[in-house]
Amino acid sequence: MSELALALRDIHKRFGATVALEGARCLVRPGTVHALLGENGAGKTTLMRIAFGMLHADSGTLERDGRAVRFGHERDAIAAGVGMVHQHFMLIPAFTVAENAALGGRGHLDRAATAERIRRIGASTGLAVDADARVRDLPVGAQQRAEILRALMQDARLLILDEPTAVLTPLESDELYGWMRRFTASGGTIVLITHKLREALAVADEVTVLRRGRTMLEGRADEISESALVTAIVGEGAPRAEEAPRGRSSGAAVFTLDGASWADAQGVLRLSPTTLTVRAGEILGVLGVEGAGQRELLRLLAGRLSPTAGLVVRPDRVGFIPEDRLHDAVIPDFSLTENHALAEASRLDRLVPWARHAAATSAILESYDVRTTGPAAIMATLSGGNQQRFVAGRERQRAPQALVAENPTRGLDVRATARVLDAVRDVAAQGGAAVVYSADLDEILAMTQRVVVCFGGRVTDVAPPLDPADRSPYARALLGLGA
Amino acid sequence: MIELLLVPFLEAAVRTATPLAFAALGELVAERAGVINLGLEGTIIAGCLGGAAGALLGGPALGFAGAALAGMLIASVFALFVVRIGTDQIITGTALTLLGLGITGTVFHVAPAVVGAGQVIPTTGPIAIPGLSAVPILGTALFRQPLATYALYLLVPALAWWMGRTHAGLALRAVGESPEAAAAAGLSPRRIRTVAILFSGLMGGLCGGTLVLAQVGAFNEGMSAGRGFIAIAIVVLGRWTPLGTAGAALVFGGAFALQYLFQSLGSSLPYQLFLALPYVLTLVLLAALRGRAAAPARLGR
Amino acid sequence: MDILVAFWDGAFGSTYAFWSATLVRATPLLLVGLAVALAFRAGILNIGAEGQLILGAIAAAAVALQLPPAPRVVMVPLMMLAGMAGGAVWAGIAALLRRRFGVLEVISTIMLNFVALAAVSWMVRGPLQEPTRVYPMSETFAAAARWPFLITGQRLHLGIVLGLLAAGALWFVLARTAVGFRIRAIGAGARAAQSAGGVEPERVAARVFLASGALAGLAGASEVGGVTWALYEGISPGHGYTAIAVALLARLDPRWVVVSAVFFGALEAGGASMQREAGVPAVAVQIVTATILLSVLAIAQWRNARRPVGAPE
Numbered sequence A: 001m002s003e004l005a006l007a008l009r010d011i012h013k014r015f016g017a018t019v020a021l022e023g024a025r026c027l028v029r030p031g032t033v034h035a036l037l038g039e040n041g042a043g044k045t046t047l048m049r050i051a052f053g054m055l056h057a058d059s060g061t062l063e064r065d066g067r068a069v070r071f072g073h074e075r076d077a078i079a080a081g082v083g084m085v086h087q088h089f090m091l092i093p094a095f096t097v098a099e100n101a102a103l104g105g106r107g108h109l110d111r112a113a114t115a116e117r118i119r120r121i122g123a124s125t126g127l128a129v130d131a132d133a134r135v136r137d138l139p140v141g142a143q144q145r146a147e148i149l150r151a152l153m154q155d156a157r158l159l160i161l162d163e164p165t166a167v168l169t170p171l172e173s174d175e176l177y178g179w180m181r182r183f184t185a186s187g188g189t190i191v192l193i194t195h196k197l198r199e200a201l202a203v204a205d206e207v208t209v210l211r212r213g214r215t216m217l218e219g220r221a222d223e224i225s226e227s228a229l230v231t232a233i234v235g236e237g238a239p240r241a242e243e244a245p246r247g248r249s250s251g252a253a254v255f256t257l258d259g260a261s262w263a264d265a266q267g268v269l270r271l272s273p274t275t276l277t278v279r280a281g282e283i284l285g286v287l288g289v290e291g292a293g294q295r296e297l298l299r300l301l302a303g304r305l306s307p308t309a310g311l312v313v314r315p316d317r318v319g320f321i322p323e324d325r326l327h328d329a330v331i332p333d334f335s336l337t338e339n340h341a342l343a344e345a346s347r348l349d350r351l352v353p354w355a356r357h358a359a360a361t362s363a364i365l366e367s368y369d370v371r372t373t374g375p376a377a378i379m380a381t382l383s384g385g386n387q388q389r390f391v392a393g394r395e396r397q398r399a400p401q402a403l404v405a406e407n408p409t410r411g412l413d414v415r416a417t418a419r420v421l422d423a424v425r426d427v428a429a430q431g432g433a434a435v436v437y438s439a440d441l442d443e444i445l446a447m448t449q450r451v452v453v454c455f456g457g458r459v460t461d462v463a464p465p466l467d468p469a470d471r472s473p474y475a476r477a478l479l480g481l482g483a
Numbered sequence B: 001m002i003e004l005l006l007v008p009f010l011e012a013a014v015r016t017a018t019p020l021a022f023a024a025l026g027e028l029v030a031e032r033a034g035v036i037n038l039g040l041e042g043t044i045i046a047g048c049l050g051g052a053a054g055a056l057l058g059g060p061a062l063g064f065a066g067a068a069l070a071g072m073l074i075a076s077v078f079a080l081f082v083v084r085i086g087t088d089q090i091i092t093g094t095a096l097t098l099l100g101l102g103i104t105g106t107v108f109h110v111a112p113a114v115v116g117a118g119q120v121i122p123t124t125g126p127i128a129i130p131g132l133s134a135v136p137i138l139g140t141a142l143f144r145q146p147l148a149t150y151a152l153y154l155l156v157p158a159l160a161w162w163m164g165r166t167h168a169g170l171a172l173r174a175v176g177e178s179p180e181a182a183a184a185a186g187l188s189p190r191r192i193r194t195v196a197i198l199f200s201g202l203m204g205g206l207c208g209g210t211l212v213l214a215q216v217g218a219f220n221e222g223m224s225a226g227r228g229f230i231a232i233a234i235v236v237l238g239r240w241t242p243l244g245t246a247g248a249a250l251v252f253g254g255a256f257a258l259q260y261l262f263q264s265l266g267s268s269l270p271y272q273l274f275l276a277l278p279y280v281l282t283l284v285l286l287a288a289l290r291g292r293a294a295a296p297a298r299l300g301r
Numbered sequence C: 001m002d003i004l005v006a007f008w009d010g011a012f013g014s015t016y017a018f019w020s021a022t023l024v025r026a027t028p029l030l031l032v033g034l035a036v037a038l039a040f041r042a043g044i045l046n047i048g049a050e051g052q053l054i055l056g057a058i059a060a061a062a063v064a065l066q067l068p069p070a071p072r073v074v075m076v077p078l079m080m081l082a083g084m085a086g087g088a089v090w091a092g093i094a095a096l097l098r099r100r101f102g103v104l105e106v107i108s109t110i111m112l113n114f115v116a117l118a119a120v121s122w123m124v125r126g127p128l129q130e131p132t133r134v135y136p137m138s139e140t141f142a143a144a145a146r147w148p149f150l151i152t153g154q155r156l157h158l159g160i161v162l163g164l165l166a167a168g169a170l171w172f173v174l175a176r177t178a179v180g181f182r183i184r185a186i187g188a189g190a191r192a193a194q195s196a197g198g199v200e201p202e203r204v205a206a207r208v209f210l211a212s213g214a215l216a217g218l219a220g221a222s223e224v225g226g227v228t229w230a231l232y233e234g235i236s237p238g239h240g241y242t243a244i245a246v247a248l249l250a251r252l253d254p255r256w257v258v259v260s261a262v263f264f265g266a267l268e269a270g271g272a273s274m275q276r277e278a279g280v281p282a283v284a285v286q287i288v289t290a291t292i293l294l295s296v297l298a299i300a301q302w303r304n305a306r307r308p309v310g311a312p313e
Helices: A044-051 A074-079 A097-102 A111-125 A140-153 A170-185 A197-203 A226-234 A294-302 A336-342 A354-367 A384-398 A414-429 A441-447 A472-478 B002-032 B040-085 B089-110 B138-143 B147-165 B167-177 B179-184 B189-216 B227-237 B242-264 B271-288 C002-011 C015-041 C049-066 C072-101 C105-123 C158-176 C178-188 C190-195 C201-228 C239-249 C254-278 C284-306
Strands: A006-015 A018-028 A033-037 A059-064 A082-085 A158-162 A189-194 A206-211 A214-220 A253-263 A269-279 A282-288 A309-313 A319-321 A402-406 A433-437 A450-455 A458-462
Touching (some): A006 A044, A018 A033, A018 A059, A033 A044, A033 A170, A033 A197, A033 A226, A044 A082, A044 A158, A074 A082, A082 A140, A097 A111, A097 B167, A111 A140, A111 A170, A140 A158, A140 A170, A170 A189, A170 A197, A189 A197, A214 A226, A253 A294, A253 A433, A269 A282, A269 A294, A269 A433, A269 A458, A282 A294, A282 A441, A294 A319, A294 A433, A319 A384, A336 A384, A336 C178, A384 A402, A402 A414, A458 A472, B002 B147, B002 B189, B002 B227, B040 B189, B040 B227, B040 C284, B089 C239, B089 C284, B147 B189, B167 B179, B167 B189, B179 B189, B227 B242, B227 B271, B227 C105, B242 B271, B271 C072, B271 C105, C002 C015, C015 C049, C015 C158, C015 C178, C015 C201, C049 C201, C049 C239, C072 C105, C072 C201, C158 C178, C158 C201, C158 C254, C178 C190, C178 C201, C239 C254, C239 C284, C254 C284
Parallel strands (some): A018 A214, A033 A206, A082 A158, A158 A189, A282 A450, A319 A402, A402 A433
Antiparallel strands (some): A006 A018, A006 A059, A206 A214, A253 A269, A253 A309
16 A cells, blocks of 8 residues: 555644643554544544644644645645535635636636536536535535535545535435445545444544543444443443433423414524423433424524424423523633523612522532632633533522433534533433434434434424334435424 | 706716725625725725825826825735634724724824925826717716726726626635534634725725715815715615725715705705714614625624 | 833722822713623724714814803703713714625724814814814803803812713613613624514614713713813823723623723723823823723633533534
């Protein structure tokens, strides 16, 4: 075999006081799919951003095709045939696919020729996208294809994909895997950043596992056992989720939707009339691909939206863990105590009881294992997992009997995930009701008794299959194929 | 009778619009890169001073060069702070407007000879374009103007073509929409923003130069008289396009010219009404056009 | 050297310089600085304190000149109320444009500053012009409309008491009260304030905008009532813009606005003395103001950059 397509050796990187990478290594052979595995926070994205010139290593070496290189900027990496598809797409919503693809070029802008090239590459790779569509009008899967196409138009031969299947339906994921194999068969190289074990083992030729900024394991995917991978990823004593018993609760109704629907300002119906009851002691799982109506459903339940028609009956106080916590749940520049008071901001009048909020904050830090210097710490200085544990604790405290959580474990490592999910389970265990949406089917099945699926703004109950291991009813409902 | 009033009105409208259009087109480019340059007023007054000083040294041509240079000088400070250090655009811009007004005012008082107080500054008069200037009504307004106006006739379509039909123009707009996405595509948002700000300084300077060299013929303290802020309003009215911006500049020119028209008609309305009119008009039009729907997504951030 | 001596003499060189020049000039800067600090705290970019101050001055002058004679205890409070109402109305236009029509307040408030200049220019040549109709100014106020001096022989007047009270009250409101917490929350994170706190950012913002305008308007009333005793065209030499520097130098903390207002008051008093004694134009003070603003911005940025931030993911 010829020299390595990409070699990162002994990479160190710090962000302020946080050590992100501590001697990480990743050696990628040409013509392979190389899975880069690890918990969230393990340093996978940081390492690959260094390979793409977005970040600069404090120390360590970088080689591309056997030659030592220094990427000072993304454009250096692009010039060296490296492309990256980011977890949060780096496309300009107001531009068309063709305009996005043309970005970075020089001279006269020939729209027709660009569109033609996109169609040609699309036809040869099977990644078809309407070149003249505005990105903001495209579904998320098409946006991802557009971003891959852009990298290919820049002649990328080594493509880094950061959690590419996080937003895709199972069918779309399969299509992506198919393309990845064709791309490597034609001599291309792929680095796949993922935290999904099975995905990595199914599609990758080789694997590198990062843990806390160090490389723990590397080798051929077909020679490494699943259990060895798990140990490398999470260390000893990895938590294992158990599947929750299925069935209905007979407690009192906590949430009731009676023909409730919601239309946006343009009058587009985002959630069709929905009738639904969530009872005490129950956790309702919600599934849905991006934009299927679950966002609106959760906000109606949490009282963050009012139905445009129909009726919503809910407790006066409902805890809510929104997906985008830094924008919707906390104020990064405020202290933890201030962020605790934030939950009461509209109910308070006269003076803010700061001493009480500080004490309650301390209690959350204690019981939810939030690691920081104390209630006066500024939110922005906490890691994502600690921020989310704080939010979960605050929302539980605010409303012990009712909690709505939207993708609460997104971006969290295994331990933080477990703590946040425990907070959800506690609600039901203590006689309240919880509603959880997650992009992760396994997570939903592991913790809920009852599942509804959103598709095209409609909410459907999915009867649990006779065989608990059978996931096809959920997958079919997610894709709108009927139960 | 109509022609007797209309021709001078239209002529004054185009003449007043010319410096405004320079400043607004510069601001347009900065804003499409996501930068709102409230220091524009500072670049304009610097351009006035640079224009006067340059013209005294070596005639109108050197005057325009001095104006452009002075504008870019102020803008380079703005770029240093906003792009390099990453300070708030609005407040940095306000500071640079104060800086420009402070420096030029001080020079005017301390060294009046530099800006030619009491001297005749060489200016460029209107040049009639043979044939076209004889067209009834519009001929004089459009084709008996100083060279600066004709430069705009070329610049506006050129800018429209550049922004829409070149990779560089696309890159500019990309940075205004999402600097991260632009960087991921291999562009350098900082460099693009810096160049855009320097261009706005160049154009702001030329606005000042035009004021001194093609209209007033002298430098006065504070003679920019808020044109930098008006230019920002013009860009909004022009919906962030070159042609729209040029049109909006003409609307403002017209509003100012209306003042002269009514005065010459012997109207008893207070002249302050016409003074306030363009600003009120901007507010009304902004409200009617519903704010910032067409604005670059990352304007000001 | 002469220049610096003249500067020092004008700002601090004598008891008169301090009490009657520096503090008198600090008074409007204190009130307008608070107006700007309050607005910025809520994330409202009110660049229009200048116009709001002018409208406050017009309104207070109109009360002083047009109302039937009344004792001072009635007249002075009425002028205060009128000034606050004038400033609030002017800010209210921008608040309305922002809320109903989505017009950026940066642009609308700048436009309104120009309209306010035209308005005062018309007032002193039209409805409020002095009876001989020669000078572009109003008649001098009657004694009852002149705000009381605080110290015999000094020009320091009631306005600074209002400014200090306002600073204390504003600090208390922002630091301790629920209303103040909501104001800070919408400024620091409007979406989180709405989603997690149930606060309606636009509603709070509109009220803050009005309050900010009222403070600026009060500064206008204080200038005509305490200093000029008449309405002039140049009633504000750019106080509304200097106020941005005042507020930012104080890092938007009302307590520090007091200090920073005195600092800029001294700068202006010294500048005026420089012009009289050493022939350096007072406009040179703007260079200093701009330099301070830029330094404050750069230092704040540098502090921010040193704060630890999380890794990606």
